[in-house]
Amino acid sequence: MAQYDAIIIGAGMSGLAAGIRLAMFDKKVVILEKHVIPGGLNSYYSRRIPETKELINFDVGLHALTNFARPRAKGKPFTKLLKQLRIPYDAFKLKEQSHSVIQFKSAALKFSNELELLRSEIAKVFPTEIDNFDRFTRYIEEYNEVDLQAQYVSARGVMRQYFKEELLQEMIIAPLLIYGSAWENDMDFSQFAIMFKSLYLEGFSRPEGGVRTIIDLLINRYKELGGELRYRANVESIVVKDRVQGVSLKNGEFLETKKILSSAGLPETFSMVNKETEFKPQVGKLSFTESIYLLKDKTPLKDFAATIVFYNSTDKYHYRKPNELIDSSSAVFCLPDNYERENTEGHATVRVTNMANYDLWKELDRKTYLSKKELVFEQAKELGAKLLGGPMDVVFKDVFTPTTVERYTKHFQGTVYGSSTKLRDGKTEIPGLYIIGTDQGFLGIVGSILSGISMANLHGLMENN
Amino acid sequence: MSTENVKQIVLDIIADVAPDEELDGLNAAESLRDQLDLDSMDFLDIVMELRKRHKVEVPAEDYPKLATLDSCVEYLTPKFVS
Numbered sequence: 001m002a003q004y005d006a007i008i009i010g011a012g013m014s015g016l017a018a019g020i021r022l023a024m025f026d027k028k029v030v031i032l033e034k035h036v037i038p039g040g041l042n043s044y045y046s047r048r049i050p051e052t053k054e055l056i057n058f059d060v061g062l063h064a065l066t067n068f069a070r071p072r073a074k075g076k077p078f079t080k081l082l083k084q085l086r087i088p089y090d091a092f093k094l095k096e097q098s099h100s101v102i103q104f105k106s107a108a109l110k111f112s113n114e115l116e117l118l119r120s121e122i123a124k125v126f127p128t129e130i131d132n133f134d135r136f137t138r139y140i141e142e143y144n145e146v147d148l149q150a151q152y153v154s155a156r157g158v159m160r161q162y163f164k165e166e167l168l169q170e171m172i173i174a175p176l177l178i179y180g181s182a183w184e185n186d187m188d189f190s191q192f193a194i195m196f197k198s199l200y201l202e203g204f205s206r207p208e209g210g211v212r213t214i215i216d217l218l219i220n221r222y223k224e225l226g227g228e229l230r231y232r233a234n235v236e237s238i239v240v241k242d243r244v245q246g247v248s249l250k251n252g253e254f255l256e257t258k259k260i261l262s263s264a265g266l267p268e269t270f271s272m273v274n275k276e277t278e279f280k281p282q283v284g285k286l287s288f289t290e291s292i293y294l295l296k297d298k299t300p301l302k303d304f305a306a307t308i309v310f311y312n313s314t315d316k317y318h319y320r321k322p323n324e325l326i327d328s329s330s331a332v333f334c335l336p337d338n339y340e341r342e343n344t345e346g347h348a349t350v351r352v353t354n355m356a357n358y359d360l361w362k363e364l365d366r367k368t369y370l371s372k373k374e375l376v377f378e379q380a381k382e383l384g385a386k387l388l389g390g391p392m393d394v395v396f397k398d399v400f401t402p403t404t405v406e407r408y409t410k411h412f413q414g415t416v417y418g419s420s421t422k423l424r425d426g427k428t429e430i431p432g433l434y435i436i437g438t439d440q441g442f443l444g445i446v447g448s449i450l451s452g453i454s455m456a457n458l459h460g461l462m463e464n465n
Numbered sequence: 466m467s468t469e470n471v472k473q474i475v476l477d478i479i480a481d482v483a484p485d486e487e488l489d490g491l492n493a494a495e496s497l498r499d500q501l502d503l504d505s506m507d508f509l510d511i512v513m514e515l516r517k518r519h520k521v522e523v524p525a526e527d528y529p530k531l532a533t534l535d536s537c538v539e540y541l542t543p544k545f546v547s
Binding site: 024025026071072074075079080083084086088453454457461462 | 481482483484485502504506507509510513516517525
């Protein structure tokens with residue numbers, strides 16, 4: 001029978017990072033991944049363009065790597081991550097965003113990797129609020145958002161203490177909600193602070209080659225440290241007596257361990273435990289559709305430099321599970337080609353994310369499902385035409401729905417930001433069972449990687465010795 | 466093992482744990498944290514490397530004894546001898 005110091009469930013960002021930390025210090029560790037490729041919620045795939053037969057790579061998940069930091073920047077999350085994984089800065093080949101835009105009905109604010117742009121935009125559009133914005137920024141800079149004991153505090157409540165203009169509050173919180181909140185319309189202030197820093201104070205970049213560059217770096221690092229990774233490894237149950245005993249796989253194999261770090265999600269992890277517990281974590285309500293399309297060439301981008309547009313057709317931002325298939329009143333519009341561009345040749349990629357209702361997608365029959373996907377794409381194309389201001393010559397398109405997310409990630413109801421119950425210290429009521437990744441509570445790709453690192457440090461390296 | 470050797474061992478580990486830090490001209494009597502960008506995660510790595518490379522154990526309650534280069538040497542040298 002195979003015995004391990006630790007078993008990690010899921011080869012996403014957090015699982016791979018945790019695996020690297022444990023393998024680095026000679027722990028015998030295996031990562032169990034259900035899917036045939038790594039990455040989890042941030043993954044990749046390739047498709048051929050029907051007409052030209054060109055093979056194109058697409059990212060799933062990642063619009064942007066948040067937490068941009070320059071080489072050797074002190075005390076930044078991204079720099080910490082590099083040190084802990086011992087990966088050199090240059091290996092990520094980061095390309096910075098040009099700028100992004102928060103575009104509401106009656107105002108727009110640009111921001112970039114320099115805080116000054118957002119400051120000057122606010123000073124221009126909301127002149128009475130700029131001092132408040134500076135005070136608020138200072139408060140967040142000093143806030144310890146990674147305190148593992150922090151209790152839930154409403155982010156909107158804190159914002160109201162600093163700002164008067166409702167529209168400005170809506171505009172500031174909108175990108176932070178859609179880039180990571182598991183709660184509807186509001187978020188925990190410590191998560192808000194993480195997101196505020198990672199989006200507005202640090203900013204966006206994208207590795208050359210997209211998310212695959214990050215995944216390959218993590219996989220190679222893990223393997224060179226001697227870590228074991230199994231694909232198509234289906235966990236039948238997490239076997240618990242007084243503490244964790246091991247994992248049974250669907251193929252009948254039993255893997256013995258005293259420690260499991262699960263990135264499967266909190267409700268998903270507990271559904272695998274072979275023992276009844278009182279603990280009933282909430283399945284998060286938030287899921288999304290994502291439309292990806294390729295334009296024949298980059299001409300429409302000639303006069304459009306923005307990397308990401310957080311679009312909202314009204315002045316009130318609704319972040320919630322919609323009552324229809326998708327909420328088309330708002331969207332995140334991303335142009336991956338508008339990170340530092342290497343060339344003007346080739347196709348332009350457009351990605352459009354909308355909030356979506358899992359239940360409504362789930363109940364569709366096959367034929368209706370396909371026609372509704374077509375409608376989602378048409379709306380994404382319309383938004384593209386509106387923002388880019390011209391006809392759209394689309395040569396390839398694809399749409400993901402909440403059921404696609406569910407199928408590939410096994411997250412219940414296709415949730416993207418996990419459960420609304422978070423376990424900040426990673427500890428569950430079951431000795432030896434720990435939660436890493438989104439449901440531990442750090443956000444984004446950098447957050448997920450740091451989650452894997454810090455939980456592996458805390459529960460895999462420090463405690464047992 | 467001489468104190469000079471132990472000092473070099475600690476410096477070698479810091480150089481690997483925090484490759485971007487400039488270690489020349491470090492004041493051995495002053496706090497490492499004040500002079501270098503080291504956080505608790507980096508200190509954990511120093512402890513883990515001591516165990517991995519030299520089989521030297523540093524229990525969590527003794528972490529404060531690694532505060533300066535001098536205190537590291539003072540605390541670790543007897544462990545290397547035994």
